[in-house]
Amino acid sequence: MTEEKYILSILVDNEPAVLSRITGLFSGRGYNIDSLSVAQTHDPLVSRVTMLTRGTEPILDQIKKQLNKLINVREVIDLTGMEYVQRELALIKVTAEPERRAEILRIVDIFRCQVVDVGPAHYTLAVMADEGKLTALMKLLKPMGIKEVARTGSVALSRETCPG
Amino acid sequence: MKLKGAQILMKVLQEEGVDTIFGYPGGAVIDIYDEFSKTDITHILVRHEQGAVHAADGYARAKGTVGVCLVTSGPGATNTVTGIASAYMDSIPIVVFTGQVPTSLIGNDAFQEVDIVGITRPCTKHNYLVKRTEDLGRIVKEAFHLARSGRPGPVLVDIPKDVSNGVIEYEEPTLKLNSYQPVYEPDIKSLEKLVALIKEAKKPLVLGGGGIILSNAAKEFTEFINKTQIPVTTSLMGLGAFPAPDPLWLGMIGMHGTYRANMTTGECDLMITVGARFDDRVTGKTDQFARQAKIVQIDIDPTSIQKNIPVTLPIVGDCKKTLAHLNNLLDKEDLGDLKAKRAKWFEQIDTWKEKARLSYEQKEDVIKPQYVIEKLYELTKGEAIITTEVGQNQMWAAQYYHLKQPNHFITSGGLGVMGFGLPAAIGAKAACPDQMVVDIAGDGSIQMNIQELATAIQFCLPVKIVLLNNQYLGMVRQWQELFYEKRYACTAMEYAPDFVKLAEAYGAVGLRATKPEEVESVLSEGLSNPGTVIMEFVVSREEGVYPMVPAGAAITEMLLV
Ligand SMILES: Cc1ncc(C[n+]2csc(CCOP(=O)(O)OP(=O)(O)O)c2C)c(N)n1
Numbered sequence: 085m086t087e088e089k090y091i092l093s094i095l096v097d098n099e100p101a102v103l104s105r106i107t108g109l110f111s112g113r114g115y116n117i118d119s120l121s122v123a124q125t126h127d128p129l130v131s132r133v134t135m136l137t138r139g140t141e142p143i144l145d146q147i148k149k150q151l152n153k154l155i156n157v158r159e160v161i162d163l164t165g166m167e168y169v170q171r172e173l174a175l176i177k178v179t180a181e182p183e184r185r186a187e188i189l190r191i192v193d194i195f196r197c198q199v200v201d202v203g204p205a206h207y208t209l210a211v212m213a214d215e216g217k218l219t220a221l222m223k224l225l226k227p228m229g230i231k232e233v234a235r236t237g238s239v240a241l242s243r244e245t246c247p248g
Numbered sequence: 249m250k251l252k253g254a255q256i257l258m259k260v261l262q263e264e265g266v267d268t269i270f271g272y273p274g275g276a277v278i279d280i281y282d283e284f285s286k287t288d289i290t291h292i293l294v295r296h297e298q299g300a301v302h303a304a305d306g307y308a309r310a311k312g313t314v315g316v317c318l319v320t321s322g323p324g325a326t327n328t329v330t331g332i333a334s335a336y337m338d339s340i341p342i343v344v345f346t347g348q349v350p351t352s353l354i355g356n357d358a359f360q361e362v363d364i365v366g367i368t369r370p371c372t373k374h375n376y377l378v379k380r381t382e383d384l385g386r387i388v389k390e391a392f393h394l395a396r397s398g399r400p401g402p403v404l405v406d407i408p409k410d411v412s413n414g415v416i417e418y419e420e421p422t423l424k425l426n427s428y429q430p431v432y433e434p435d436i437k438s439l440e441k442l443v444a445l446i447k448e449a450k451k452p453l454v455l456g457g458g459g460i461i462l463s464n465a466a467k468e469f470t471e472f473i474n475k476t477q478i479p480v481t482t483s484l485m486g487l488g489a490f491p492a493p494d495p496l497w498l499g500m501i502g503m504h505g506t507y508r509a510n511m512t513t514g515e516c517d518l519m520i521t522v523g524a525r526f527d528d529r530v531t532g533k534t535d536q537f538a539r540q541a542k543i544v545q546i547d548i549d550p551t552s553i554q555k556n557i558p559v560t561l562p563i564v565g566d567c568k569k570t571l572a573h574l575n576n577l578l579d580k581e582d583l584g585d586l587k588a589k590r591a592k593w594f595e596q597i598d599t600w601k602e603k604a605r606l607s608y609e610q611k612e613d614v615i616k617p618q619y620v621i622e623k624l625y626e627l628t629k630g631e632a633i634i635t636t637e638v639g640q641n642q643m644w645a646a647q648y649y650h651l652k653q654p655n656h657f658i659t660s661g662g663l664g665v666m667g668f669g670l671p672a673a674i675g676a677k678a679a680c681p682d683q684m685v686v687d688i689a690g691d692g693s694i695q696m697n698i699q700e701l702a703t704a705i706q707f708c709l710p711v712k713i714v715l716l717n718n719q720y721l722g723m724v725r726q727w728q729e730l731f732y733e734k735r736y737a738c739t740a741m742e743y744a745p746d747f748v749k750l751a752e753a754y755g756a757v758g759l760r761a762t763k764p765e766e767v768e769s770v771l772s773e774g775l776s777n778p779g780t781v782i783m784e785f786v787v788s789r790e791e792g793v794y795p796m797v798p799a800g801a802a803i804t805e806m807l808l809v
Pocket of ligand 1: 637638639640641642664665666667689690691692693694716718720721722723724
């Protein structure tokens with residue numbers, strides 16, 4: 085069976101140690117976490133965890149059931165295969181030699197990044213994108229010399245279906 | 249009403265119907281113990297905290313209620329971990345209270361501080377660190393609710409000293425379990441499909457598990473079998489869910505199951521599984537397991553379904569409720585002459601039975617362990633509550649003590665923890681004082697929690713220990729014999745205490761049999777003695793448990809002797 089990527093949106097009680105219950109479940113059972121982001125929602129009692137994971141279909145099925153079994157998990161939404169919007173924020177510190185600055189700025193333009201910090205030999209770019217776009221950007225910047233990267237991990241929400 | 253944390257705990261325990269607690273005091277729980285002495289809850293002082301948890305486990309299983317433990321912080325708490333893990337694997341409802349250092353010291357590496365909530369997260373159904381006295385009542389109530397509902401399991405509540413000492417204005421707590429809603433009621437459409445499958449099947453089989461016992465469904469299960477005339481096997485955890493003397497009983501399934509139960513599994517065209525989770529000791533090689541069969545799995549825990557074995561018809565529901573609905577549906581059906589319909593299938597099963605019955609040869613010189621269990625079965629009329637240690641003793645108990653009733657076979661199935669049987673027996677005796685409770689033990693295992701003899705004596709909880717002494721860690725030795733060319737690395741336990749004297753030193757009775765003709769008299773004497781008794785049987789040293797499925801093989805590939 086082939087491994088697929090899945091994106092899960094998990095609503096949990098906003099309580100201490102809930103995240104460790106989730107990550108403990110994944111490490112204890114040998115499931116993968118590709119990315120993870122967590123923060124409180126508009127309801128202070130509830131947090132949303134967005135997780136990218138990989139596995140075969142039966143494994144994903146187990147993951148969802150095991151997550152649902154955690155007492156502090158309120159709802160597990162499998163966004164995979166649904167209509168959803170997904171964003172990730174990345175900060176990329178890239179080497180910016182004078183002769184390459186123009187090229188980098190062109191890329192910044194195309195990808196709608198922002199330059200958030202400038203130094204004699206570097207730019208720090210901020211970009212908000214989905215996974216595919218981020219990967220493409222990193223690929224283009226790689227030859228310039230990427231010094232550091234910080235990524236938030238994806239967040240996602242399902243799209244509302246239009247009436248009619 | 250102003251109440252102290254410790255008083256709130258007592259109040260809620262009493263509201264939850266707790267009358268017995270197994271525990272061990274220490275600095276972090278002194279205040280709780282102080283309140284204890286003012287209630288009529290019986291506290292059984294064990295000799296090791298692991299014993300407290302196994303005893304609570306045995307209590308819970310024998311009585312069908314929640315077992316309760318109380319221990320101190322740090323070492324008291326860490327000593328409970330093995331017991332909690334065992335209860336977790338077997339889905340046993342227990343609540344473990346641990347003391348904790350005051351909240352102001354948490355995280356400071358204070359004296360006897362350990363993050364027991366962190367440690368037990370993967371082996372509890374849920375756990376709590378109580379941060380405020382205001383939350384204590386609610387959390388204790390939630391703990392009991394979680395332990396006993398849905399798929400049961402252990403819940404741990406960690407109580408810092410300032411929380412048990414704090415005084416608050418007490419209000420009736422309301423549970424805050426927002427999304428916890430176990431599914432008890434099965435989907436009726438699926439049950440109708442199951443009825444159709446039953447009608448179609450030519451070679452059906454039922455596999456029962458511990459879920460039947462946990463949901464108190466043995467009556468409904470037996471009724472279902474009788475209605476459908478389907479041959480039945482169970483896992484180790486399911487023993488007693490169906491009366492073994494019944495002709496439809498095939499014996500246990502799995503690594504040391506009967507030949508006919510395993511062969512029936514290999515050949516059946518429909519397998520109806522009730523409250524069993526397809527442990528690898530049951531399935532053997534999974535891709536060879538029940539390959540011809542449509543598999544129906546009934547379980548209250550959705551994660552148990554499709555986890556190890558692909559299932560044709562999954563049914564999420566409580567065993568008792570599901571079987572009751574199923575029995576009602578079946579009452580409306582004309583199933584025809586089932587005996588005639590299944591004649592060929594039973595004939596086939598009988599040939600397997602004839603080919604390899606459970607057997608051993610009791611010669612004149614040495615005692616065979618199986619013989620001891622058979623005699624025990626006869627003398628107790630199969631009605632004792634049996635607890636077991638782990639290893640060969642456990643498997644012989646499962647094979648030769650033919651269980652007739654649920655809640656009478658108490659064994660560490662999933663974790664397989666040596667040292668379980670004696671404290672579990674003490675717990676079972678505390679739950680059912682009028683019943684005979686027998687721990688079937690090996691000489692290795694019994695030494696793991698032997699200190700609990702003192703608990704049995706002090707609290708007048710007389711249990712009987714049937715000790716099969718082969719001077720080996722027998723089950724490991726058996727694997728070495730079969731798969732490691734008899735290299736018995738570190739499994740000979742030739743140095744052991746004199747168990748008769750040991751029993752006497754604790755104030756128990758010690759008896760020993762070394763010859764086959766002494767077995768019956770030692771058993772009769774030990775069982776009729778009102779006190780706690782160790783009956784030691786010096787048995788044939790290299791006896792093996794058969795039949796056996798080698799680890800990783802298909803369950804139909806059995807070594808017969
Ligand atoms: C706590 C623990 N440690 C180790 C084991 C591994 N183990 C399984 S069976 C067994 C041998 C048990 O020996 P004994 O109690 O003498 O029983 P026998 O098999 O001889 O009946 C061992 C060491 C275990 N199950 N539990």
